[in-house]
Every structure is written in structure tokens, then in C-alpha cells.
Amino acid sequence: MKSKMSPLEFAKPVSLVGKSAAALREFLESLGEPGYRGAQIYHAIYAERKFDFAAMTNLPAALREKLASEGTIALPRIVRRHLSSDGTVRYVLALESNEMANQSGGRARQTANIETVFMPEENRQTICISTQAGCAVDCQFCLTATLGLARNLTAGEIVGEVLVALDDNRDRLKPQTNIVLMGQGEPMLNYDAVLAALRILLDQNGVGIAPRHAALSTSGIIPGIERLGQEKVRPNLAISLNASTDEQRDRIMPINRKYPLEKLLEACRKYPLRPREWLLFEYVLLGGFNDSPEDARRVVRLLSGIRAKVNLIPWNPGALPFNRPAPERVQEFQKILMDKGVLAFVRESRGQDVMAACGQLALSEAAAAAPIQAAEQRA
Numbered sequence: 001m002k003s004k005m006s007p008l009e010f011a012k013p014v015s016l017v018g019k020s021a022a023a024l025r026e027f028l029e030s031l032g033e034p035g036y037r038g039a040q041i042y043h044a045i046y047a048e049r050k051f052d053f054a055a056m057t058n059l060p061a062a063l064r065e066k067l068a069s070e071g072t073i074a075l076p077r078i079v080r081r082h083l084s085s086d087g088t089v090r091y092v093l094a095l096e097s098n099e100m101a102n103q104s105g106g107r108a109r110q111t112a113n114i115e116t117v118f119m120p121e122e123n124r125q126t127i128c129i130s131t132q133a134g135c136a137v138d139c140q141f142c143l144t145a146t147l148g149l150a151r152n153l154t155a156g157e158i159v160g161e162v163l164v165a166l167d168d169n170r171d172r173l174k175p176q177t178n179i180v181l182m183g184q185g186e187p188m189l190n191y192d193a194v195l196a197a198l199r200i201l202l203d204q205n206g207v208g209i210a211p212r213h214a215a216l217s218t219s220g221i222i223p224g225i226e227r228l229g230q231e232k233v234r235p236n237l238a239i240s241l242n243a244s245t246d247e248q249r250d251r252i253m254p255i256n257r258k259y260p261l262e263k264l265l266e267a268c269r270k271y272p273l274r275p276r277e278w279l280l281f282e283y284v285l286l287g288g289f290n291d292s293p294e295d296a297r298r299v300v301r302l303l304s305g306i307r308a309k310v311n312l313i314p315w316n317p318g319a320l321p322f323n324r325p326a327p328e329r330v331q332e333f334q335k336i337l338m339d340k341g342v343l344a345f346v347r348e349s350r351g352q353d354v355m356a357a358c359g360q361l362a363l364s365e366a367a368a369a370a371p372i373q374a375a376e377q378r379a
């Protein structure tokens with residue numbers, strides 16, 4: 001159903017990043033302009049990454065001037081770039097229009113920094129984006145959890161993360177871009193904004209990322225999994241599993257008490273996978289906790305009947321009280337899965353020296369500064 005813009009959304013200047021093609025059309029019509037100009041602006045912002053109306057030279061000069069007074073193309077602001085020795089860049093981004101973005105109506109907690117990671121590879125780049133500032137899910141192996149939840153991001157802020165990362169690396173972009181929703185936050189707990197952002201990111205007239213090159217990772221929020229399965233355009237789904245029993249999972253992922261393994265895996269079995277689509281299960285291997293051969297055998301049983309791939313992620317040593325698994329345990333774990341027909345990959349985290357790896361997106365600037373300086377000196 002076509003929705004009318006609220007008076008609040010027309011408050012001037014109107015922030016255009018995050019608006020769909022239909023919303024931009026309505027906005028242009030509200031200015032007394034033909035609706036098709038909305039599609040031109042949509043393409044200019046998202047596909048061409050023009051963040052200044054003056055650069056949209058296919059628009060009449062008078063319209064560019066009108067847009068400059070009636071609208072803004074506001075993006076998250078880069079506060080810091082942390083450059084890793086492997087080329088990864090961890091960005092600290094300040095959310096631009098915090099007042100407009102605040103969904104709670106309160107004014108006290110509007111200022112929030114988030115983190116976005118750009119990972120260059122030989123033939124592509126992968127951008128890891130945040131969907132919330134902080135997170136309330138409280139996984140015990142995750143530094144983001146120590147922040148708590150500040151607030152949800154808007155669709156515009158989520159799209160803005162990708163636009164900023166692409167633009168900042170424009171001189172070294174490869175043809176293919178992957179996005180992973182694995183930064184700060186639980187995407188399923190900000191579902192509407194996340195899906196609104198994905199519709200722009202995965203639109204070939206928008207940012208243009210192929211849906212098969214996008215992955216959304218959830219801690220196991222079953223209602224979100226069920227909703228995502230019904231979406232026409234959607235990313236790949238990844239489940240953060242990390243345990244082979246409820247007892248284990250309760251200890252490191254309190255969300256398991258609400259959505260225990262049996263129910264979670266039942267939702268996974270019912271997930272309407274398309275041809276050639278897989279469910280990805282992420283399993284952070286915590287030395288001496290969940291990395292035994294028995295764990296591996298239980299994981300095989302848990303995943304039976306699911307078209308699954310497993311990413312095994314050896315724990316990154318850091319501030320939290322877990323151990324890195326021995327390399328032979330990692331190999332044995334992988335072998336048990338593979339021997340039973342479960343595709344399993346060992347994934348080494350990128351950007352560890354700048355705390356850009358999985359579960360590390362929360363360090364204070366002070367804690368992160370030393371390794372960054374070291375990396376900058378090496379560069």
C-alpha cells in the first residue's frame with residue numbers, strides 16, 4: 001500500500017538517503033516536479049554515488065538549486081579510519097542526523113558512533129555493516145555486547161555505511177561488492193529499517209549489490225527468520241550457532257533461553273531455501289568450551305536435514321575470558337563435519353590488528369589506537 005509522507009518527513013531539509021524510489025518520487029511531486037525526477041535522483045545517489053545536487057547535471061539547474069534548499073544527502077561522517085596491515089579498514093562513523101534518526105523520541109541518547117569494516121580482496125570487496133548502535137543481545141564472546149544498545153539505525157544510516165565505505169575506497173574498488181550484516185547489532189531486532197535498506201542496496205537501479213553477495217547474520221531470532229523467508233528480495237541467511245547443546249548455548253548466548261536450539265533449527269528446516277541457496281551457520285570455536293569432537297558430532301546431528309554450510313571461526317584472542325582453540329582441534333572439528341557430509345570452512349578473521357574481526361567491534365578509541373599506530377608505521 002502506498003503510504004503518505006508524514007509532516008515530520010517533510011520537515012526541511014528532507015534527508016534523502018534511505019528513501020526508496022517511490023518515496024523520492026513522492027518527494028519530487030511534493031515540490032511540484034515530475035515524479036520521474038525522483039528516479040533520476042535515486043540512481044544518482046545510490047548507483048552513481050553523487051552526494052552533491054550540483055553534480056547531478058542531468059537535472060535542470062533550477063531543480064538542483066531547489067533541491068539544495070529542500071533536501072540533503074546526509075551520510076555518516078568518518079570519525080576515524082583504522083588501517084590494518086592486511087588492507088582492511090575499520091571505520092568509526094558518527095551518525096549524522098541523530099535527532100531525526102532517534103526512534104524513541106527521547107533526546108538523551110542521540111549521539112552514537114558505529115563501526116563499519118571494509119575488506120579488500122583480490123577480485124572483490126566485502127563491507128561489514130552495523131544495523132544498531134551497540135547491541136542488547138549480550139552474547140558473551142562479543143565485545144559489542146559490552147556496549148549495550150544505544151539505538152536502532154535508520155535505513156538511511158545503514159545504506160549510508162555502504163556508500164561511505166565505497167566512496168572512501170573508490171580508487172581501489174573491484175567490480176564485485178559483498179555486504180555482510182555482521183557488524184554491531186542484531187539485524188532482526190531492527191527488521192523494518194534493515195529490510196528497507198536492503199531493498200535499496202540489492203536493487204540493480206540502486207546500489208546494485210547482487211542478493212547472492214549479501215548475507216544477514218542473526219543470533220537466532222525466530223520471528224525474524226520466518227519473516228525473512230517470505231521476502232521477495234533477500235540476502236543469504238547466516239545463523240550464529242556457536243554451541244552444540246542448549247546448556248552450552250545458554251551460557252554464551254542468553255537469547256537461546258528464548259529461542260532454544262530445537263525451535264531455532266526447526267525454523268531453519270522450514271526456511272524456504274531457493275535452488276542453490278544454503279543456510280550458513282557460524283560457529284566461533286572457543287578453546288576448551290565448544291571445540292571437542294563430541295561437539296562436532298552433535299553439530300552434525302543438529303544440522304541434519306538442513307542444506308547447510310558451516311563457517312568455523314577460531315576465537316580471536318582479546319579482552320574476553322575465552323581461549324583460542326588449538327589448530328589441531330580446529331582441523332579435527334572440520335574433518336568430523338566434512339566426513340559426515342557437512343560443508344565446513346575455517347574462516348580466519350580479517351583486520352585483527354585493528355580489532356575489526358568478528359566480535360571485536362566495540363573497542364574504545366584508546367584501546368584501538370596502539371595497533372593502528374603500529375599498522376600505520378608499517379605501511
Ligand code: SF4
Nearest residue numbers: 135138139142145185
Ligand atoms: S554477536 Fe551479534 S547479536 Fe550477539 S551481542 Fe554481538 S552484535 Fe549482538
